[in-house]
Structures are given as C-alpha cells and as structure tokens.
Amino acid sequence: MLEVRNVSKNFGGVQAVQSVSFTVGDNEIHGLIGPNGAGKTTMLNLISGLLSISGGEIELDGTPVHGLPAEQRARMGIARTFQNLRLFRNLSVRRNIEVAEIRMRGSKVADPALLSDAIDRFGLRGVMEHTPDSLPYGQMRRLEIVRALALRPKVLMLDEPAAGMNHAETDQLFENLTWLRARHPCSIVLIEHDLKFIMSACEKLTVMNMGRLLATGEPAEISSNEEVIKAYLGQGTHSNGRTKNEKLETDA
Numbered sequence: 001m002l003e004v005r006n007v008s009k010n011f012g013g014v015q016a017v018q019s020v021s022f023t024v025g026d027n028e029i030h031g032l033i034g035p036n037g038a039g040k041t042t043m044l045n046l047i048s049g050l051l052s053i054s055g056g057e058i059e060l061d062g063t064p065v066h067g068l069p070a071e072q073r074a075r076m077g078i079a080r081t082f083q084n085l086r087l088f089r090n091l092s093v094r095r096n097i098e099v100a101e102i103r104m105r106g107s108k109v110a111d112p113a114l115l116s117d118a119i120d121r122f123g124l125r126g127v128m129e130h131t132p133d134s135l136p137y138g139q140m141r142r143l144e145i146v147r148a149l150a151l152r153p154k155v156l157m158l159d160e161p162a163a164g165m166n167h168a169e170t171d172q173l174f175e176n177l178t179w180l181r182a183r184h185p186c187s188i189v190l191i192e193h194d195l196k197f198i199m200s201a202c203e204k205l206t207v208m209n210m211g212r213l214l215a216t217g218e219p220a221e222i223s224s225n226e227e228v229i230k231a232y233l234g235q236g237t238h239s240n241g242r243t244k245n246e247k248l249e250t251d252a
C-alpha cells in the first residue's frame with residue numbers, strides 16, 4: 001500500500017503541491033486527475049524520488065520512502081513512466097528493457113517469464129531489434145511500460161499513458177493493464193486526461209486542483225462531486241472523453 005500524507009512541494013514561491021493526502025491500495029488502479037498545472041506530475045516525481053518533498057510523508061507498505069534516493073525507491077518497487085518519453089533512442093527495444101533491469105537489480109532478468117509475456121502482450125516481439133525512434137508513438141509508450149516492468153513493481157506509475165494514442169490503442173491499453181494486473185499483481189497510479197479511459201480503468205480517483213487535494217474516492221462519487229465538476233469535469237467533456245482545454249490545445 002502506498003500512503004501519501006500531507007505532502008507539499010514548493011518551487012521557490014510556487015506552491016506546486018499543498019498538503020495532499022491519499023492512499024493507493026494493493027492491486028488498485030488509482031487515477032490522479034485534475035486541470036493543467038494541478039500538480040499531478042509533481043506528485044509522481046515526489047513519490048518516485050525525482051524531486052524531494054518540502055513537507056509530509058510517503059510510505060510504501062508502512063516504510064517511509066520520502067527520504068530515500070530514487071534508485072532505492074525503484075528497487076523497493078516504485079516504477080514509473082514519463083509524460084515525455086525517456087527511452088534510450090540509440091539502443092534497441094531489447095537493450096532498453098535489459099538496461100532497466102541491469103541498472104536496478106544487478107542481474108540481467110529478474111523475472112524473464114513476466115517480461116517475455118509482456119513483450120508479447122504489448123506487441124513488441126517483432127520490433128525487439130528496432131530503435132525506439134523507428135516505432136509508432138503508441139508503441140514507444142508501450143515500451144516504456146514494459147521497461148518499467150523490468151523492476152517487478154509493487155507500484156507502477158504511468159504519466160499520461162494514453163496521450164497520443166488513437167481510440168483502438170487506448171482500448172488495447174485498457175485491456176493490457178487489466179491483463180498486467182492479473183499477470184503481475186501491483187498497484188497502478190495513472191495520470192490521464194482521457195476521462196472516458198480513466199473512469200473505466202480506475203477503481204479510485206484522486207483529484208487535484210491548483211496544488212491542493214479536491215477529492216479522493218470511487219469514480220461514481222467523484223463524478224457527482226460538485227467541486228470536482230466545477231473545477232474540472234464541468235469544463236466540458238467531448239465525446240472522446242477529453243476536456244475543452246485539451247481540445248483547444250490540440251486544435252492550436
């Protein structure tokens with residue numbers, strides 16, 4: 001179980017995260033949502049250790065992790081993908097996966113069967129010797145997820161995994177995450193703007209707005225929460241589940 005308690009982060013005068021608390025249960029798919037600039041990516045960076053907290057506590061299975069370096073947290077099972085992909089562009093897909101494994105575990109492949117199954121499931125088997133740049137965007141995002149599995153995560157954090165994907169790819173991603181949880185039980189924390197995806201994929205949601213916690217609970221509770229509707233959902237949802245803001249950004 002991942003517990004975030006009263007966590008804050010200041011960048012100089014900017015209070016990006018202000019005393020936010022939420023809990024991610026074992027084997028739960030938990031969505032982190034909110035408008036642009038709400039502090040979602042900052043929260044993922046604080047949990048993974050890319051940034052240090054200004055206040056509060058983060059615990060994994062009762063062990064405080066907020067004082068530990070990112071690599072140690074990764075070894076304990078906190079894995080993630082990035083909003084802007086961070087793949088080794090000059091290495092093959094195979095090496096990208098192996099490097100993650102070597103760096104974090106000190107052994108080549110900790111769970112070869114899991115990785116092999118994930119490579120098949122996420123459609124990477126036929127492109128193992130290709131470099132990431134030669135792959136369609138959706139496949140690069142899938143590679144990031146498989147690479148994170150090399151750490152055999154307890155908590156897998158995905159920053160906008162459906163960004164840039166078409167409807168068919170988003171549906172496939174949903175099926176893949178369902179498959180993954182059955183194959184390798186772990187908690188999944190998802191940042192996503194695709195509300196249709198998030199509402200069907202997640203069992204719990206945490207909503208942030210301007211650095212603060214707006215609400216945390218089950219999707220049905222959240223979608224009828226007046227404050228959430230006012231700050232986020234009420235921005236106008238399009239048929240693809242995206243908000244007006246995003247549509248405008250896409251159009252720009």
Ligand SMILES: Nc1ncnc2c1ncn2[C@@H]1O[C@H](COP(=O)(O)OP(=O)(O)OP(=O)(O)O)[C@@H](O)[C@H]1O
Binds near residue numbers: 015041042
């Ligand atoms: N390294 C940084 N230095 C200064 N300010 C930062 C830094 N990183 C984030 N911020 C600020 O913190 C706030 C929260 O940003 P963050 O990227 O976490 O939001 P977000 O909810 O992930 O937004 P989006 O949905 O657009 O990705 C914003 O005001 C942002 O400008």
